[in-house]
Amino acid sequence: TAMGTGLEISGEVQYRGDPVLVPPRRPTPRHALYLSNLDDQRFLRFSIKYLYVFAADAAVTAEALRSSLAEALVDYYPLAGRLRPGDGEEEGKLAVDCNAEGALFAEGSLPGLVAADFLRGGGATPHKSWRKLLYRVDAHGFVAVPPLVVQVTHLGCGGMVLCTAINHCLCDGIGTAQFLHAWARAARSDIAGGGDHPVVHDRRALRPRCPPRVEFTHPEYCQNAVAHDEPTLLEHLLGQPLSPVSLTFTGAHLGHLKKQLLLSAPALKRCTSFEALAATVWRAWVRALDPPAALRVKLLFSVNARRRLKPELPEGYYGNGFVLGCAESTAGQVAAVAAPATVIRLVQVAKERVDDDYVRSMVDLLEECRVGAGGGAKPDLSASLVISAWTRLGLEDLDFGGGTPAHMGPLTSEIYCVFVPVAGDPGGVTVLVSVPQAAADKFEHYCCNPVELSGVEETDGGAIAGMLERDEQHQPCHGHEIKMDY
DSSP states (O other): OOEEEEOOOSSOOOSSSSSSOOOOSSSOOEEEEEEETTTTTTGGGGEEEEEEEEEEEGGOOOOHHHHHHHHHHHHHHGGSSEEEEOOOOTOOOOOOOOOOOEEEEEEEEEEOOGGGGGGGGTTTTTOOOGGGOOOOOOOOGGGSSOOEEEEEETTTTOOEEEEEEEEETTOOOHHHHHHHHHHHHTTTTTTTOSSSSSSSOOOOOOOSSOOOOOSSTTTOOOOOOHHHHEEEHHHHHHTTTTEEEEEEEEEHHHHHHHHHHHHOOOOOOOOOHHHHHHHHHHHHHHHHHHHOOOOEEEEEEEEEEEESSSSSTTTBBOOOOOOEEEEEEEHHHHHHHHHHHHHHHHHHHHHHHHHHHHHHHHHHHHHHHHHHOOOOOOOOOOTEEEEEETTTTGGGGOOSSSOOOOOOSSSSSSSEEEEEEEEEEEEEEEEEEEEEHHHHHHHHHHHHSSSSSOOSSSSSSSSHHHHHHHTTTSSSEEEEEEOOTO
8 A cells, every 4th residue: 555645735825816706797686595404504514625636738727717607607696696694484594695796716826836746646635735725715604705716726837726615505516516517518618518407596395394294313413412421432533633544446446345245245235336335434434443342333424315305306406415324333333343244234224214204304303403492403423424425426527628637636634534536437436534643554454454354255365455466457545644733
């Protein structure tokens, strides 16, 4: 496994004047946009920050990006508006004032940085110095920040870094991909390849029922949180120096992983790449942190609910159409030698549970908590790993006219885990998560060796790491990047 540290970017960005506001190119509807309870729930009150690196041959001019953004914002005009707190019956909610004020667009350069720096061993792991690649808005609180902030940074090699901060209350991962591709099509003047579906702004399909009916226990949210005498696993995590770990699984590696997990458990008939990797990462996380065996631990992950609702949400719906799936067990059971198949089954059951009734119940739970005391429902993070999958959304295929990015990923590394697509390997996934430094090596080891030999009835040539070392075309896992002060 290649060792390395995240790329530290020295020097300051030289900005070309003040950032500008980019309003939609043509007049757009002026109104307040209702946000659903899935949109404005407390834990989504942040911006999704993407970082794109384009080599010199794929870069385009800042002017081309700016003018195509103005064009894309005609269809996606709420992103040019501003958030505001709800009032009256909507107290505790947020709404979008669609006032066409504009997205914030900053342009700068960093001549000392080149695109290839991000592609060297460990270069793709976020470092805190990367934050300078996104313009810092001086605003009082989250609501005052424009829903879309963009910075293009010209590099010494002629390439560019494009960073976008998109307010999560307006869109989920699918919605951000939909908008970014509309922007890229506008930059390519690809009118013929226009969006296949009209853009759907209206969120009222996810209104709560009146009166609300909560019909499930919803373990993904905190239920009357009990006071703990002992610090929670989350508090334990946050009390230690964290180390970002980045592990790249090639498409071939994931194929091996699925095959091996299925061999280890004849009762398991099938599993998706996501289920196999999510179960592997959750087990590795629990085993590396080694909490008390009796502690109840959870895996929270996003489940796309668009097609699970009745009626389905329309194609072109770019608001939050996902809910949290929740797999739950004790730490001892998740970590057990014979557990891989059991854990995959927990993930599958958590996905299967999400149907129309479940989503409606969750929307109603959020409604009850909004009007009750306590400031809204919060996910139960006390002993949970949260996985957000950015794969299979086409995020890595973004082409503004010069070609696709050399690298795409998050701007920062957090204690929640992101599955990031791998440029040039449609089946590949990079797992990125921050764990306590003391557990980082163990976490990496367990991710790369998910099935102990004693737990495998027919070994297909030994542990997966061994299989992959012999398969020299494919590096199993690249990089465990540690930055001491992260």
